Amino acid sequence: MSEKAARCLSGMFQRISIAINAGKDHLSELDGAIGDADHGITMSLGFMAVNAELTKLDLAQALPSEIFAVAASAFLDAVGASTGPLYATGFRRASQALKSDESLSPACQAMIVDEMRAGIQQRGxxxxxxxxxxxxxxxxxxxxxxxxxxxxxxxxxxxxxxxxAEAGANSTSSMVAARGRAARLGERSLGHIDPGAASAVIILRAMRDAFVEARLNNS
Structure with missing residues (x-):
């Protein structure tokens, strides 16, 4: 089971990387309105680094918790901006939680999402x-x-x-930024979707596709 689970997560990170890379120009465009216009580039670099490290693992022996641990280190090494530590902490929290349940059951998948949220919130x-x-x-x-x-x-x-997630990301267009570089804009940040929220939706959509496909293949 652990080999199937590890391969599922490795494939999930590949999907995330492909999706982020496809949307990187749009993400950087969103970031250009309220930030440094580099969000798409940094996210793309981060997930490419994750996949480069995952190719070095023996997925026949790896546990799901190890996949997330590798992702945390690789993402942090590749992305020095604030996004790096945020996702690295989220991946690390998921890795720690998975040590008590490596099954990737639906409950385990829900736990991964919540632990990633907790890590991002803890760090940010x-x-x-x-x-x-x-x-x-x-x-x-x-x-x-x-x-x-x-x-x-x-x-x-x-x-x-x-x-x-989509509803939450869309709601950011009516918000005034309270954190990050966008906070310096004050009211001028209104009317723009937050690029970090937009990239989170891309990540979660790729995660959904990976887990749903894995479920279909195992049914």
Whole structure:
């Protein structure tokens, strides 16, 4: 089981990298309105580095917790900006949590989303409404926990997660930034979707696709 799980997560990170790379120009364009216009580039570099390190692993022997541990280190090494430590902490939290459940069951998948949220929030000290990636990650995690408690099937759970994340990201256009570089703009940050929230949606969509496909292949 651990080999299947490790291959699923490795494939998930590949999907994330491909999706982020495809959307990097749009993400940097969003960032250009309220930041340094480099969010897409840094996220793309980060996930390419993750995949480069994962290719060195023997997936026949690796555990899911190891996949996230490697991702944390690789992302942090590649991305020196504030996003690096945020996602590295999220991946590290997921890795630690997975040590008690390496199954990648629906409940385990919900736990991954919530632990990533917890790590990002722990490191960034932010909250919902600050106009950051947490405006996507917090509702996504709430949807994950709720779906898990209701014992929804994998597809239903991930669709709920993604719907919540998308709504959260879209809501940032009506917010005034309270954290990060965008906070310096004050009212001028209104009317723009936060690039970190937008990239979070891309990540969560790729995660959904990976887990739903893995479920179909195993059914």
């Amino acid at each position: 000290k932010g909250q919902r409404g600050d106009k950051t990636m947490l405006d996507a990650w917090i509702p996504a995690a709430e949807a994950a926990i709720n779906a898990s408690a209701r014992e929804l099937a994998v597809a239903g759970m991930w669709n709920a997660i993604l719907e919540a």
